């Protein structure tokens with residue numbers, strides 16, 4: 001499977017899995033990459049070896065290191081950095097050694113040395129990357145059409161926007177309405193993206209197929225698989241009707257790779273539904289080397305609306321993994337409405353800007369309530385709201401009690417099927433943000 005991606009040049013290669021140094025260099029205008037898979041056909045301007053806690057080298061990293069070093073690429077290292085086995089250059093010479101990369105003075109020295117090595121080239125910024133990327137794609141993508149599956153998330157939308165600028169209407173954007181979206185999204189997402197891309201987004205109504213695939217399933221993994229497999233079937237059927245498709249555009253970003261890689265080669269590529277393994281098109285992943293906040297910056301520059309740029313993370317299988325237990329049309333609709341109320345109330349409160357994510361869950365517990373003096377059975381709705389930096393860990397938000405009471409009141413009065421409301425006070429770890 002061949003892959004087309006973009007790279008800002010000149011570039012430097014940093015041998016660590018730690019994003020911090022990479023981020024700092026990029027913010028200072030030096031385009032750095034980690035030793036992750038990608039096109040390696042051009043030489044970096046420098047190899048940077050920080051002191052790392054990982055302290056081991058994978059065969060792929062060693063291969064890269066020696067290949068570039070043999071080609072004469074200079075190495076800048078931090079005192080205490082561990083070289084790969086068989087490399088003795090670190091002893092005996094101190095010409096490229098730096099005491100520290102983490103304090104301000106050490107970092108400034110590293111920057112000065114790198115600026116000299118990359119010469120007077122233009123400084124890296126995400127916007128400059130995006131502009132070059134469009135030019136590269138226009139020059140390198142041959143004949144034929146490209147298709148992109150848009151989820152309503154930022155990564156696929158920004159990737160599509162860059163490819164659209166390079167290919168114009170040779171890009172065909174598809175949006176699958178799987179019935180697992182939040183209230184209003186099935187209409188808003190294709191409309192907003194049509195406007196942003198300047199291309200008509202095809203909405204594929206596959207709600208029945210997804211419901212049928214989910215029928216009777218209660219195991220979260222089985223539900224995820226069913227959504228993934230149905231997605232592939234629907235997508236393949238749609239694409240089969242489009243002539244001359246040569247490319248599949250994917251919204252892979254650096255964080256996806258870092259998550260699935262650790263330090264070394266990719267173990268399991270993070271691609272929902274396993275689409276790339278099934279199709280024979282060339283993959284186009286323009287954002288592959290970019291960090292999430294860099295993607296946001298490009299989105300703002302391209303004029304994306306705030307609702308899209310700041311959209312909360314949303315799981316690939318959508319509401320199917322927030323309806324605990326079997327997914328039915330009725331329970332989906334109930335959750336969609338409950339989630340709308342929760343998002344309206346929290347979203348319009350003062351705490352909203354401090355939160356990473358907030359939503360409703362149907363835990364699948366039947367409970368007894370009382371209304372107008374009569375017992376009635378109903379569902380429990382759980383409210384989840386978390387504070388987090390990057391979702392690796394999260395804290396249950398301390399929502400004002402009045403806000404929680406108001407949410408409980410609205411849910412139980414506006415939705416007759418809801419008999420009880422609970423608030424999830426568990427941090428991650430030990431819990432996850434999503435319930436399934």
Ligand SMILES: Nc1ncnc2c1ncn2[C@@H]1O[C@H](COP(=O)(O)OP(=O)(O)OP(=O)(O)O)[C@@H](O)[C@H]1O
Nearest residue numbers: 149150151153154155156157175176251272315316
């Ligand atoms: N409803 C959908 N319609 C079309 N494509 C979809 C849909 N849901 C997911 N996809 C495709 O699957 C990819 C992975 O989905 P996932 O929800 O994991 O996205 P992601 O990695 O967060 O990226 P994004 O920010 O684009 O949502 C998306 O980038 C998109 O290409």
